[in-house]
Amino acid sequence: xxxxxxxxxxxxxxxxxxxxxxxxxxxxxxxxxxxxxxxxxxxxxxxxxxxxxxxxxxxxxxxxxxxxxxxxxxxxxxxxxxxxxxxxxxxxxxxxxxxxxxxxxxxxxxxxxxxxxxxxxxxxxxxxxxxxx
Amino acid sequence: xxxxxxxxxxxxxxxxxxxxxxxxxxxxxxxxxxxxxxxxxxxxxxxxxxxxxxxxxxxxxxxxxxxxxxxxxxxxxxxxxxxxxxxxxxxxxxxxxxxxxxxxxxxxxxxxxxxxxxxxxxxxxxxxxxxxxxxxxxxxxxxxxxxxxxxxxxxxxxxxxxxxxxxxxxxxxxxxxxxxxxxxxxxxxxxxxxxxxxxxxxxxxxxxxxxxxxxxxxxxxxxxxxxxxxxxxxxxxxxxxxxxxxxxxxxxxxxxxxxxxxxxxxxxxxxxxxxxxxxxxxxxxxxxxxxxxxxxxxxxxxxxxxxxxxxxxxxxxxxxxxxxxxxxxxxxxxxxxxxxxxxxxx
Ligand SMILES: [Zn+2]
Numbered sequence: 001x002x003x004x005x006x007x008x009x010x011x012x013x014x015x016x017x018x019x020x021x022x023x024x025x026x027x028x029x030x031x032x033x034x035x036x037x038x039x040x041x042x043x044x045x046x047x048x049x050x051x052x053x054x055x056x057x058x059x060x061x062x063x064x065x066x067x068x069x070x071x072x073x074x075x076x077x078x079x080x081x082x083x084x085x086x087x088x089x090x091x092x093x094x095x096x097x098x099x100x101x102x103x104x105x106x107x108x109x110x111x112x113x114x115x116x117x118x119x120x121x122x123x124x125x126x127x128x129x130x131x132x133x
Numbered sequence: 134x135x136x137x138x139x140x141x142x143x144x145x146x147x148x149x150x151x152x153x154x155x156x157x158x159x160x161x162x163x164x165x166x167x168x169x170x171x172x173x174x175x176x177x178x179x180x181x182x183x184x185x186x187x188x189x190x191x192x193x194x195x196x197x198x199x200x201x202x203x204x205x206x207x208x209x210x211x212x213x214x215x216x217x218x219x220x221x222x223x224x225x226x227x228x229x230x231x232x233x234x235x236x237x238x239x240x241x242x243x244x245x246x247x248x249x250x251x252x253x254x255x256x257x258x259x260x261x262x263x264x265x266x267x268x269x270x271x272x273x274x275x276x277x278x279x280x281x282x283x284x285x286x287x288x289x290x291x292x293x294x295x296x297x298x299x300x301x302x303x304x305x306x307x308x309x310x311x312x313x314x315x316x317x318x319x320x321x322x323x324x325x326x327x328x329x330x331x332x333x334x335x336x337x338x339x340x341x342x343x344x345x346x347x348x349x350x351x352x353x354x355x356x357x358x359x360x361x362x363x364x365x366x367x368x369x370x371x372x373x374x375x376x377x378x379x380x381x382x383x384x385x386x387x388x389x390x391x392x393x394x395x396x397x398x399x400x401x402x403x404x405x406x407x408x409x410x411x412x413x414x415x416x417x418x419x420x421x422x423x424x425x426x427x428x429x430x431x432x433x434x435x436x437x438x439x440x441x442x443x444x445x446x447x448x449x450x451x452x453x454x455x456x457x458x459x460x461x462x463x464x465x466x467x468x469x470x471x472x473x474x475x476x477x478x479x
Contacts, residue, residue: 042154079323
């Protein structure tokens with residue numbers, strides 16, 4: 001049984017698609033979902049609020065909002081997702097969009113999804129961009 | 134005393150992105166800080182050189198070096214939400230890493246002086262196989278590995294406001310390098326807790342002293358003072374400083390509250406770790422307020438040179454006075470527990 005699913009969320013269209021996949025997976029498995037936002041060096045300090053699209057998707061899919069956590073962590077997206085395999089998130093599945101904000105496609109360098117697939121010790125779900133076909 | 138300064142000659146090449154705080158004007162401001170000291174003949178500008186591939190490969194994965202070079206030559210772009218590269222960035226980064234090597238070699242040859250390397254892009258977040266946090270190549274790590282290769286024992290003092298996760302990771306299990314970091318916590322990159330003490334062959338060779346937002350210079354000074362016994366027990370033959378100046382109260386990227394005078398005090402403490410003349414070099418890391426950067430460079434360098442400095446008064450009274458002893462206790466306890474479990478395992 002899957003108890004904990006983590007999804008990387010940076011506000012990009014691919015991340016929004018990944019969010020939907022993760023929440024649907026959580027609904028089907030009864031897992032808790034952690035929506036993780038990596039706060040980079042240039043990120044806004046303080047505590048960024050839950051983006052409306054997160055609560056909207058939770059409502060739309062009929063999930064219990066108490067089982068969906070919004071979490072902001074300092075770091076680059078790849079390190080933040082790799083770290084959440086440990087406590088308190090203890091993610092058993094990582095979900096990410098194919099491309100983050102303004103990122104390049106097809107290169108290992110600069111691709112969170114490819115880096116994760118390379119380094120993660122739990123299954124990684126990569127949600128493709130519509131242009132992937 | 135002589136200052137050996139190097140700013141790699143980048144010519145017309147550009148490592149910059151519109152609106153990004155890690156910008157060429159930072160190097161200019163840091164060099165103005167040096168110029169402000171009017172060192173005359175005591176200023177030696179070391180000739181630039183590019184780091185050789187083998188020198189980079191001591192700390193970086195060969196595949197990463199290939200990819201980064203190719204990425205830049207293909208036009209560059211964003212490597213993560215914080216980090217950019219341009220067509221010229223590979224050449225510039227290789228020259229920045231080489232600048233550190235040139236300064237360290239020049240110091241070793243003279244047996245005297247204080248090194249200051251105006252490295253852009255900065256380096257301490259760069260991992261063996263990944264660029265992050267504005268950093269492409271880990272300049273201070275490349276220099277430390279170069280010294281270790283010659284049989285030296287290197288303490289890296291990282292007083293940048295951010296934890297140098299790249300440097301820590303590169304030397305995680307290297308007993309000949311001691312990594313000491315003071316940094317704001319919580320803050321990017323999210324690493325640097327006191328329980329991170331080094332790998333099985335290097336237990337206690339990583340010392341992290343995280344400080345709360347708002348901490349003033351007195352607390353950071355106390356942190357380096359508290360690190361002194363660990364540094365002395367290590368018996369370093371070289372001191373390399375990851376000298377970021379983004380812990381200054383004017384810096385837009387973080388929330389510590391240091392003045393330029395505090396950096397003078399930190400430089401003095403780091404200088405005290407050096408076993409003799411010509412054994413300390415400062416590497417520019419962060420620092421994004423240009424006036425604060427200029428003043429802080431002048432203050433730290435002048436202190437190391439034994440010159441008077443017109444720095445801002447040192448600060449005190451901020452939060453975090455309990456943070457240093459707590460972190461140190463956690464460090465010692467973790468080292469002890471891990472050492473015991475290692476012993477039991479063997
Ligand atoms: Zn910094």
